[in-house]
Amino acid sequence: MATMPQNDNHCPTPRYRRIVVKAGTSVLTGGTDRLDLEIMTALVGQIARLHAQGVEAILVTSGAIAAGRDVLGIGREERRGVPLRQVMAAIGQSRLMHAYEQLFGWHGISVAQALITRHDLEDRQGYLNVGNTLRALLEHRVVPVVNENDVVAVEEIGEAVFGDNDNLSALVANLVDADLLAILTDTGGLYTADPHQDPESQLIRRVERVDAPIEALAAAHRNAVSRGGMPAKLEAARLATASGIAVIIADGRERDVLLRIAEGQEVGTFFVPTATRLESRKRWMLSGLASSGGEIVVDSGAVAALRKQNRSLLAAGVRGVWGEFQRGDVVYIVDGGGQRVACGIANYSSQEVQRIQGARSDRIAGLLGRSYGAEVVHRNNMVLL
Numbered sequence: 001m002a003t004m005p006q007n008d009n010h011c012p013t014p015r016y017r018r019i020v021v022k023a024g025t026s027v028l029t030g031g032t033d034r035l036d037l038e039i040m041t042a043l044v045g046q047i048a049r050l051h052a053q054g055v056e057a058i059l060v061t062s063g064a065i066a067a068g069r070d071v072l073g074i075g076r077e078e079r080r081g082v083p084l085r086q087v088m089a090a091i092g093q094s095r096l097m098h099a100y101e102q103l104f105g106w107h108g109i110s111v112a113q114a115l116i117t118r119h120d121l122e123d124r125q126g127y128l129n130v131g132n133t134l135r136a137l138l139e140h141r142v143v144p145v146v147n148e149n150d151v152v153a154v155e156e157i158g159e160a161v162f163g164d165n166d167n168l169s170a171l172v173a174n175l176v177d178a179d180l181l182a183i184l185t186d187t188g189g190l191y192t193a194d195p196h197q198d199p200e201s202q203l204i205r206r207v208e209r210v211d212a213p214i215e216a217l218a219a220a221h222r223n224a225v226s227r228g229g230m231p232a233k234l235e236a237a238r239l240a241t242a243s244g245i246a247v248i249i250a251d252g253r254e255r256d257v258l259l260r261i262a263e264g265q266e267v268g269t270f271f272v273p274t275a276t277r278l279e280s281r282k283r284w285m286l287s288g289l290a291s292s293g294g295e296i297v298v299d300s301g302a303v304a305a306l307r308k309q310n311r312s313l314l315a316a317g318v319r320g321v322w323g324e325f326q327r328g329d330v331v332y333i334v335d336g337g338g339q340r341v342a343c344g345i346a347n348y349s350s351q352e353v354q355r356i357q358g359a360r361s362d363r364i365a366g367l368l369g370r371s372y373g374a375e376v377v378h379r380n381n382m383v384l385l
Helices: 037-052 064-072 082-105 118-122 124-139 154-159 166-176 212-218 229-242 257-263 280-287 300-309 350-356 361-368
Strands: 018-023 056-061 111-116 143-148 180-185 246-251 269-271 291-298 318-322 330-334 340-345 375-377 382-384
Touching: 018 037, 018 166, 037 056, 037 082, 037 257, 056 082, 056 124, 056 166, 064 082, 082 111, 082 143, 111 124, 118 124, 124 143, 124 166, 143 166, 166 180, 166 229, 166 280, 180 229, 180 257, 212 229, 229 246, 229 269, 229 280, 246 257, 280 340, 280 382, 291 300, 300 340, 300 382, 318 350, 340 375, 350 361
Parallel strands: 018 056, 018 180, 056 143, 111 143, 180 246, 291 330
Antiparallel strands: 246 269, 291 318, 330 340, 340 382
């Protein structure tokens, strides 16, 4: 098994200014039940060399539960409940961070631990505060080491909502306006089939957009170590690219993989940004953290107006509502087939939208007895997906 040996003569010229590196459990453990310090040493060494060339790097790391499991002598095959997994995270997190402190310290680099939960980012003020802290650390030449706070956040360790930190890495990239998100896993990228099962599978070098055919390919990939697997990595890629951030999924055990990625070499699968850089408010909306879960169903005419003409969503194009939301909540706009078209801030509650759906804008005041404007979702408060 490759363990990312270092090449001291390799001095790439980085093409990215700010990189978020996500190292999953399958990489950090080398597929075993415990952290692989040789792999971690090589990974930190590459980040250190990029750091020396002025690259700002944030490391989103898994591995706390694996470290705690090793201390307790619990095998990975033993299925235990959320409380014990939280115990393993509490034990392992300090050991994981201590290892990073030592490894980065050898290169004269200071690190800072940032444990984040979904709740921390749901509120817009909290979202901005976390982003400001991470950027301030980068300004002081400190490498933030970010992890989901498994001790209190049951979503990730219980039902893989964050998917082994995959979505968390995309949110962090979104927060700090990164140039690149490098997701390191135990495969060379996205393949036409699971490369562990099908030796004839082919690596897909470039993905223009994460759509249904691409998602279907990801469903065939299996991983016994990481909780998210390829589907969660594609969801992370979708979020990051929609914010104007390039994404690469690559084998984290390859020789000098980060250095080659930063240099712009063809490594793994490259996901093309699908939008220009978005302002902070729109990135927050796009993250989905503040979403009410509500959806506004629109007709084909509204879809065309949103996508091709950059128009606001009017009541006339609304055909239905799913879920409940209040005025000011972030909602998804979907087509008749349930495909997400956009997300944005609703000017009306779900009950009000139901009452005005299909109506001309000049009838809203008469139907509701009040009006908050002609738009159900204004284009300035909307992000296309």
